Amino acid sequence: MTSALHPAALKAEVHMSLTMSKQGVYHWRKTIDGHPFFKSTKTDDLKLAQQMAALWEADAIREVFVVGNKPMGLHAVIKAFLDERKGKPGWQSAKGHLGHFLSLPNEKFSDVHEHAVLEVIEKRREAGVAHNTLSVMSSYWLALVRFAESKKWSTCPKIERIKPEKTRLRYLTKEEEAGVFAAIDPNAKYPGKCLRTDRARQTNCDLVTMLLDTGARYREMAQMKWSQVSFAQSTVLIYRPKGGTDTTIVMTDRMKATLTRRKLEASDEWVFPTKRKHNNAYKWMKAACARAGIDVNLGKVTLHTRRHTNATRLLQGGLNIVEVQVQLGHASLQSTMVYLHVTPMAAAEKAAGILNKPAA
Incomplete structure (x- = not known):
């Protein structure tokens, strides 16, 4: 034969x-x-x-x-893909998304069925992952297939890319922010109140504070170590694995108070030890928003909404778009431009002020 x-x-x-x-x-x-x-x-x-x-x-x-194709196992293809991109912007994001496909059997890459890939993505959807995040996940799988093709390895059929949806940019007003903090206040009276839940509420309060005042992504904050915090200089270093542009943030007063208290109670190297192994699950946030009476018809409120809130307030407060880009750690200014429409009158008012001045 x-x-x-x-x-x-x-x-x-x-x-x-x-x-x-x-x-x-x-x-x-x-x-x-x-x-x-x-x-x-x-x-x-x-x-x-x-x-x-x-x-x-x-x-x-x-x-x-x-x-003439070289047969490769699924896990080996994923490892090779990530190894080639290590140290480059987006590596951490690729690792996170493709890591979910490691749950599939380590069979020959060309034997992986489309329905098995879609099953992994659907499980993420059922876990509450946003549609646009699943869109990114499908894009990484397609990139993996193209990578295997470029290496002359046996490849599996391509899946159809999940198209992203245009979503309304949601940010919190000062009143909504106060409502959320009241809804997760560990000192408040609430059904089932106990020491364990009080501690969980306090951690959630601290997390929301840090997200609001740093504009960090959830994972960036959940993985933060005390070595990134300088009390002497009142700064916090945010590692940005997604964009590769690390950012030094000057502490606000409430950030400093929060971190000082947590440091006194710290038992290991992690600022939020109970959060670092968990994905961005926001069930408790959803429940808090319901208790606070926040209108979800204006857009879903998640932990990432705190990043949008931070960017919006910085622009409304007078920072220019490039300064906000640096603060958020965006590698591309295009990513920051999405926030411009929330302050449509700012530039117009400045322009009118300049033109109203008498000629020199």
Whole structure:
């Protein structure tokens, strides 16, 4: 069979075997020209398993010697993709999104089915992940497929990219902010009040304070270490893995008070030790907004809304767009431009003020 496909196949070292797994089904393993192959027959019928193995062997030999593609495991492709981008902007984002696909079996990349990929994405949707975040996730998968193609590796079919939705930029008014803090106040009276919940509420209050006053993304704050905090200089260093542009923030008064108290209670290197292993789950925030009576028809309020609020207030307070870009750690000014429409009158009023001045 192999000689009919390609002369080189005659020299290939081919190992094929069927082994019974603990689950009582046959698994097929083989090595062709140094490339390992593995599949489960999902059957305990030896004759049927042998027939399946023969077909898989023929396909594998054709792939290696005729098509010329190099078979690679899914996890190996993801690792190679990330290794090539390590140290570049967006690496942390790629690692986070593609990391969810590591839950798939480490089979040959070309054997990964489209429905399995979409299942991983759908689970993220069911977990409450925003639609536009899923759009980014699908884009990274497509980038992974293109990467494998560029390396002449066997690839799986491309999925259809999830198109992002235009969303209304949501930020908190001062009244809404006060309402949220009142809704998570650990000193307030609330049903089921206990020491454990009081501590959780205090941590949430501290987290919201830091997000509002730094404009940091949730993950940037959740992963913050005390080594990034300088009480002597009243500064906080924000590591920006998404854009690669780290930012030094000068503490506000309430930031300094919050961090000073947390430092006295700290038992390890993390500023928010109970948050660092968790994704941006905002169920408690959603409940707080409901208790505060915040109108969700104006747009969903999440922890990321604090970043939008920070940017909006800085622009309304007089910082120019480039200064806000630096504060937020945006690699591109285009990313910051989305906030300009929230202060449409600012530039117009400045222009009128200048033109109203008498000529020199």
